[in-house]
Amino acid sequence: xxxxxxxxxxxxxxxxxxxxxxxxxxxxxxxxxxxxxxxxxxxxxxxxxxxxxxxxxxxxxxxxxxxxxxxxxxxxxxxxxxxxxxxxxxxxxxxxxxxxxxxxxxxxxxxxxxxxxxxxxxxxxxxxxxxxxxxxxxxxxxxxxxxxxxxxxxxxxxxxxxxxxxxxxxxxxxxxxxxx
Amino acid sequence: xxxxxxxxxxxxxxxxxxxxxxxxxxxxxxxxxxxxxxxxxxxxxxxxxxxxxxxxxxxxxxxxxxxxxxxxxxxxxxxxxxxxxxxxxxxxxxxxxxxxxxxxxxxxxxxxxxxxxxxxxxxxxxxxxxxxxxxxxxxx
Numbered sequence: 001x002x003x004x005x006x007x008x009x010x011x012x013x014x015x016x017x018x019x020x021x022x023x024x025x026x027x028x029x030x031x032x033x034x035x036x037x038x039x040x041x042x043x044x045x046x047x048x049x050x051x052x053x054x055x056x057x058x059x060x061x062x063x064x065x066x067x068x069x070x071x072x073x074x075x076x077x078x079x080x081x082x083x084x085x086x087x088x089x090x091x092x093x094x095x096x097x098x099x100x101x102x103x104x105x106x107x108x109x110x111x112x113x114x115x116x117x118x119x120x121x122x123x124x125x126x127x128x129x130x131x132x133x134x135x136x137x138x139x140x141x142x143x144x145x146x147x148x149x150x151x152x153x154x155x156x157x158x159x160x161x162x163x164x165x166x167x168x169x170x171x172x173x174x175x176x177x178x179x180x
Numbered sequence: 181x182x183x184x185x186x187x188x189x190x191x192x193x194x195x196x197x198x199x200x201x202x203x204x205x206x207x208x209x210x211x212x213x214x215x216x217x218x219x220x221x222x223x224x225x226x227x228x229x230x231x232x233x234x235x236x237x238x239x240x241x242x243x244x245x246x247x248x249x250x251x252x253x254x255x256x257x258x259x260x261x262x263x264x265x266x267x268x269x270x271x272x273x274x275x276x277x278x279x280x281x282x283x284x285x286x287x288x289x290x291x292x293x294x295x296x297x298x299x300x301x302x303x304x305x306x307x308x309x310x311x312x313x314x315x316x317x318x319x320x
Contacts, residue, residue: 012196015200022207023203023206023210026207026210026214027210027213027214045228047228048233051233115278115281116274117277117278124273126277126278126281126282148283149237150237150238150241152244152271167270169267170245170271170275170278171278172282172283
């Protein structure tokens with residue numbers, strides 16, 4: 001018949017079972033699963049790389065010259081050099097390896113704008129013009145990041161819209177990047 | 181409990197005790213491992229969400245403009261590429277409006293009088309989450 005022989009074994013078994021289940025729960029919980037909500041982590045890496053590229057472009061080669069970015073913005077990017085410089089020369093170069101910041105290692109698409117401040121009918125207005133167009137249009141659903149850089153220009157350049165005021169001013173270069 | 185086996189009192193109790201100790205040790209190691217990924221992730225996110233690039237960019241641009249600030253407004257050493265005073269005021273508005281409209285951040289700065297030795301620039305930056313205030317001495 002039933003006696004008290006096995007009571008200690010039962011207690012030990014239950015407590016060991018509880019500890020094992022808790023341990024397994026914690027160990028399994030500590031491995032992270034990459035979910036769509038986590039993409040902002042790689043996005044932030046891409047954002048830093050993009051900001052660094054703009055910083056490189058905004059660094060003059062010598063004290064006597066202006067930076068590449070200033071030269072491009074000053075002419076309103078009339079020769080279309082921005083995309084080639086930003087994307088091909090810097091972003092996709094082997095040293096910077098921006099492709100490694102993307103989830104798929106696939107291509108990074110950029111859309112670059114320059115925003116300027118002008119006065120229309122006595123009101124301050126911020127308007128923009130295109131610096132480079134994306135090779136694939138933005139679908140609206142890809143997670144993207146935006147990097148910006150202030151650039152000082154001396155007046156209205158040849159490639160700029162006519163409502164850009166012809167005076168020394170500060171413009172904002174804004175590059176929107178996403179993975180296609 | 182008097183019916184419990186006699187041999188267990190003598191032989192098995194320390195095995196049970198050691199089992200408990202080891203399993204509790206594993207339990208705490210697992211707890212540390214469990215937290216480490218979360219701690220690392222939130223720290224990295226906190227670092228990356230800090231608007232470092234924005235603040236550096238605004239700050240560099242304002243200090244650059246200040247160095248070229250005209251002697252016509254405030255007496256001080258002239259710089260070769262300095263701007264006329266009207267242009268400078270418009271450039272202040274450029275930075276404030278562009279930051280407000282495109283970056284959703286408020287930037288305000290004021291440039292102090294030249295006291296014969298230096299000029300004090302006060303910079304404020306606020307994007308709703310993060311606030312930055314600085315007073316910088318410009319000595320040319």
